[in-house]
Amino acid sequence: MFARLTVTMRVPLTRCLLGSLRGQPGQARALFTLQDHSKKPSSVPLTKESFKQLRRGDFAEATPDDLSKLKELVKGRIETDKDDLLKHNCDWMRTLRGSSPCVVFPKTTEEVSAVLKYCSSRRLAVVPQGANTSLVGGSVPVFDEVIISTKELDDIIDIDADGGTLSCEAGCSLKTLEKKARKKHLFFPVDLYIREAQIGGVVAADMAGPRTARYGNLHGNVLGLEVVLPDGTVLNSMSNMRKDNTGFDLKQMFVGSEGSLGIITKVSMACPPRPKFINVAMVYTESFDHVLEIMRLAKEQLGEIMSACEFMDNDAVMSVKQKHLTMWGVPSKPYYVLIETAGHCDMHDEEKLKFLFNLLKDKELIMDGQIGPLNYDDPTFVERLWNINGRILTALSSTGNVYHYDVSMPHSKQYPLVQKLRQEAGSDITKVASFGHLLDGNLHIALQSESFSADTLDRLDQLITENVTAAGGAVSAELGCGFKSRNLGAHCKDPVEMKLMRDVKKMLDPQGIMNPYKVFPDSQ
Amino acid sequence: MFARLTVTMRVPLTRCLLGSLRGQPGQARALFTLQDHSKKPSSVPLTKESFKQLRRGDFAEATPDDLSKLKELVKGRIETDKDDLLKHNCDWMRTLRGSSPCVVFPKTTEEVSAVLKYCSSRRLAVVPQGANTSLVGGSVPVFDEVIISTKELDDIIDIDADGGTLSCEAGCSLKTLEKKARKKHLFFPVDLYIREAQIGGVVAADMAGPRTARYGNLHGNVLGLEVVLPDGTVLNSMSNMRKDNTGFDLKQMFVGSEGSLGIITKVSMACPPRPKFINVAMVYTESFDHVLEIMRLAKEQLGEIMSACEFMDNDAVMSVKQKHLTMWGVPSKPYYVLIETAGHCDMHDEEKLKFLFNLLKDKELIMDGQIGPLNYDDPTFVERLWNINGRILTALSSTGNVYHYDVSMPHSKQYPLVQKLRQEAGSDITKVASFGHLLDGNLHIALQSESFSADTLDRLDQLITENVTAAGGAVSAELGCGFKSRNLGAHCKDPVEMKLMRDVKKMLDPQGIMNPYKVFPDSQ
Ligand SMILES: Cc1cc2nc3c(=O)[nH]c(=O)nc-3n(C[C@H](O)[C@H](O)[C@H](O)COP(=O)(O)OP(=O)(O)OC[C@H]3O[C@@H](n4cnc5c(N)ncnc54)[C@H](O)[C@@H]3O)c2cc1C
Ligand SMILES: Cc1cc2nc3c(=O)[nH]c(=O)nc-3n(C[C@H](O)[C@H](O)[C@H](O)COP(=O)(O)OP(=O)(O)OC[C@H]3O[C@@H](n4cnc5c(N)ncnc54)[C@H](O)[C@@H]3O)c2cc1C
Numbered sequence A, B: 001m002f003a004r005l006t007v008t009m010r011v012p013l014t015r016c017l018l019g020s021l022r023g024q025p026g027q028a029r030a031l032f033t034l035q036d037h038s039k040k041p042s043s044v045p046l047t048k049e050s051f052k053q054l055r056r057g058d059f060a061e062a063t064p065d066d067l068s069k070l071k072e073l074v075k076g077r078i079e080t081d082k083d084d085l086l087k088h089n090c091d092w093m094r095t096l097r098g099s100s101p102c103v104v105f106p107k108t109t110e111e112v113s114a115v116l117k118y119c120s121s122r123r124l125a126v127v128p129q130g131a132n133t134s135l136v137g138g139s140v141p142v143f144d145e146v147i148i149s150t151k152e153l154d155d156i157i158d159i160d161a162d163g164g165t166l167s168c169e170a171g172c173s174l175k176t177l178e179k180k181a182r183k184k185h186l187f188f189p190v191d192l193y194i195r196e197a198q199i200g201g202v203v204a205a206d207m208a209g210p211r212t213a214r215y216g217n218l219h220g221n222v223l224g225l226e227v228v229l230p231d232g233t234v235l236n237s238m239s240n241m242r243k244d245n246t247g248f249d250l251k252q253m254f255v256g257s258e259g260s261l262g263i264i265t266k267v268s269m270a271c272p273p274r275p276k277f278i279n280v281a282m283v284y285t286e287s288f289d290h291v292l293e294i295m296r297l298a299k300e301q302l303g304e305i306m307s308a309c310e311f312m313d314n315d316a317v318m319s320v321k322q323k324h325l326t327m328w329g330v331p332s333k334p335y336y337v338l339i340e341t342a343g344h345c346d347m348h349d350e351e352k353l354k355f356l357f358n359l360l361k362d363k364e365l366i367m368d369g370q371i372g373p374l375n376y377d378d379p380t381f382v383e384r385l386w387n388i389n390g391r392i393l394t395a396l397s398s399t400g401n402v403y404h405y406d407v408s409m410p411h412s413k414q415y416p417l418v419q420k421l422r423q424e425a426g427s428d429i430t431k432v433a434s435f436g437h438l439l440d441g442n443l444h445i446a447l448q449s450e451s452f453s454a455d456t457l458d459r460l461d462q463l464i465t466e467n468v469t470a471a472g473g474a475v476s477a478e479l480g481c482g483f484k485s486r487n488l489g490a491h492c493k494d495p496v497e498m499k500l501m502r503d504v505k506k507m508l509d510p511q512g513i514m515n516p517y518k519v520f521p522d523s524q
Helices: A064-073 A083-088 A107-123 A174-183 A198-203 A251-253 A286-303 A322-327 A346-362 A381-398 A411-424 A454-468 A497-508 B065-075 B082-089 B109-122 B176-182 B199-205 B250-254 B287-305 B322-327 B346-362 B380-400 B410-423 B454-470 B495-508
Strands: A128-129 A146-149 A154-160 A165-169 A222-228 A235-236 A261-271 A275-285 A306-313 A335-344 A368-370 A402-410 A429-437 A442-449 B126-129 B146-149 B156-160 B165-169 B222-228 B234-237 B264-268 B277-285 B308-314 B337-345 B368-370 B401-406 B429-436 B440-451
Touching: A064 A107, A064 A165, A083 A146, A083 B199, A107 A146, A107 A261, A128 A198, A146 A235, A154 A174, A165 A174, A165 B454, A174 A198, A198 A261, A198 B401, A222 A251, A235 A251, A235 B495, A251 B250, A251 B495, A261 B380, A275 A346, A275 A381, A275 B401, A286 A306, A286 A335, A286 A346, A286 A442, A286 B287, A286 B337, A306 A381, A322 A381, A335 A346, A335 A381, A335 B250, A335 B287, A335 B308, A346 B346, A368 B346, A381 A429, A381 A442, A402 A454, A411 A429, A411 A442, A411 B109, A442 A454, A497 B234, A497 B495, B065 B109, B065 B277, B082 B146, B109 B126, B109 B146, B109 B222, B109 B401, B156 B176, B165 B176, B176 B199, B199 B264, B222 B287, B277 B346, B277 B380, B277 B454, B287 B308, B287 B410, B322 B380, B322 B495, B337 B380, B380 B401, B380 B429, B401 B454, B410 B429, B410 B440, B410 B454, B440 B454
Parallel strands: A128 A146, B126 B146
Antiparallel strands: A154 A165, A165 A261, A222 A235, A222 A261, A275 A335, A275 A368, A306 A335, A306 A429, A402 A442, A429 A442, B156 B165, B165 B264, B222 B234, B222 B264, B277 B337, B277 B368, B308 B337, B308 B429, B401 B440, B429 B440
């Protein structure tokens, strides 16, 4: 018999996808390698030094006069102190460091508009910054761009419980929004990996996670945006309506634009009713074919209540500290599948999950798993199982250097690629661990070596880009291009699409002052 | 006790939102009035005659030489016979008639590209046409535009059951796609009102329905598009990946662009697992406040299995033929709510719906309703209940002239507007009937009069536009602007947004040959 689980969506909160490790920064084509978030920003080399081949754009340099003008425009909310600026100049992974002379904190759309108008008239380059948790270096200056933080734009505008919509300013954190939505029995449909991430940054980065397949992506869920264009013009595309077909849906251009087309100042989101009960099961199996068969049966049996289906291989799980595995009762098995349900009736959900578990056993698809009263009695069971998944990268990076890739691929081609990498990645790669969000074909591959080598990185970049592209996949599934993967797009995108991207950029930002050196490849 | 329902998603097939009626065509600001689909196209006045103030754009006229050149480019697949052309020149509602000299039927992307390249070089205006079911006159020529039909682009490219994706050419009908998806246990996430609609037209029109809240909108579900731009360039934005963040998501520009930016030739869609069981309940209640409370409780109790929640008022339901109402056991009640569930376990779904029904009774929110063994024994019960909803407009239009509006509004303001219209719509309005898709705040208002009057239409347009806009709603929820509502956008949209729309149009279609006289207001 199952004990009732009333844990309500606290699951992702403790999930941390990335952790600390040794390594060196600064590869132009790096998808990314993991660095040490706890490292002092001041110890990070300046990006302009690491990337000597990169040329500063034809922008003005901010003069003392500019700084006092900007200060005026944001009513004193400006930071110019070198030390205090460090955390804004340096990225979350501590691999990049810009040299911006200031960060401004506008509190209203009008102030954002005034700042951009001024910067535009002076041809000063700018970089929009939310919580600065970008993993691709999108949110930090490369040279001396003026940083525009949305931190002070933190008002909730409206929550319509009946309509299932929430509108707010861009600087509201996911943590706040989740809390506000929860109070109205709504679910804020963005995975809460990193609670401080701000909705403006989240929308600009088109953030996604394991539950995207269930709750939909941001292109579907964003109902309205207010955006300040590079010249300071305010584009009001706000709406709380779930259906509006009066004209082109222009706000879509800004979802995933990574700060290179304008500054998002307001967001309106569709929020579904909040599920009341979360259940989870971890099962062990012998082959990747079985993993896929488990996913199929889980979809068939759980249907609309399934909220995540995560796969991990032995190398991934066994990298987690043994004491944790023992404590949580996780043995060494070839493959693991973590299944999460989120529904409105605990009895029904448990019955479905239990039925699935027995079915998988009857069909001899699983060796065993964690489901049932023994573990369900523990109220933090759900969180602990997710913890394993969330600890993989941190664990791997604590014992070596990690090259991490986040790709999308058809399921049948995923594990063959992992196997191929085990054969062809080169002798310095000691471990190839993989795990993924099965519901949307999103695979994480972490290749461990003793130390970092630029040659290895280049080889891996090429090997993975070639194989993923040939399989019709995407080389950046979730994280975007930003600065680190800016040269990647051109390898994978149709040239016509690249040209159109440049046309859109030129139309909205003719001077190119918005977040330069990002998204677009260097040669363009 | 409930009998088991195994009806699988046949529900929307017979649903027909609009029907025949008397009336006159041709109001520039008309949202739309209902006309007679069974009317002979040849009896419909030419659009250029009905809209005398409209000026033909500065385009070339197709010469016999052009026609033979086009014929060559599409390997003979061209229609130039005046009679056979009629159904392509005339819209579904029989209100508009263009004077195109030809419709071409390209069979490959290359042919579409060759046709557009040619038309572009000759400055010939074109109109893309799918199944020509647009209700806003988007798919027919206004003057003598060349019609490019996607009918022959009808190949399925790939269905990935594991990934939950389907890719196909733009001319595939919803009926075909639904069938193909069903075979792989997938659900094609577009409401099947009008089975012949083609996926290219559906995406171009950003079609939506009562189940959009459950299955997501097209901006979220379209994963990839191939589009031929007005100059013949092929933009390949196809992808079967649910996650791809390498660069801007440009394909979004074409979702809802109503044929004015390019011709969609291929589409890739995310498809969820197909629900196995459909249940439905119809309940009767005393006030609109109760309607909303029923919706709230339904969301709370049914959660993820709810697939539609439709409201109808007495004027709407009582317009349906009495013999049907009697046959289906539907009494005269102030308000009706139709609740549909789609799930993976019949027992669980029925239990939830039954629990809700009893809860509504206990709380004295409903007077009665249709749920339980008596009606559930009838296998077509589901379809019949939907039929009532679907027959309202047809019924109303068979006994008078109907002015029909399709708006989005916050729930609390919906019925007050209907009441206001009853007071202020004028003495020639004999009935104001309303019904809507509660889950996304989409309200249909049908105002009946004895005969059509342009003055009344103008007055209603203004009354509704003002009230809906003031409430933060959208005056065109589902149907787009096309030709009929082209002057509407400017009334409701931010001028900056209108300018940006024009900039996007100019960027992609500098000569303006793509579907002219549509989407944009006349003065622009
Ligand atoms: C531990 C960890 C785990 C993560 N896991 C995931 C994951 O699973 N999936 C995922 O998708 N991401 C993940 N991320 C990346 C990151 O959290 C997301 O990209 C998030 O959306 C960034 O939000 P932010 O407020 O920090 O934005 P920032 O990092 O400040 O900015 C992100 C980008 O958007 C731009 N930007 C910021 N605000 C605005 C604005 N208002 N208007 C316009 N542009 C703006 C910036 O210039 C930058 O290009 C993870 C990050 C960390 C540290
Ligand atoms: C009875 C009835 C009920 C309806 N109910 C609804 C409803 O509830 N919700 C709703 O949203 N719509 C509804 N519609 C409207 C219509 O069915 C939809 O808009 C549908 O998407 C149109 O598909 P189609 O293939 O007929 O496209 P068409 O009518 O041929 O074209 C629609 C628009 O898209 C353009 N277009 C067509 N194909 C392409 C292409 N390949 N590339 C670029 N542009 C293209 C056309 O130029 C036109 O502007 C209804 C229509 C009818 C007749």
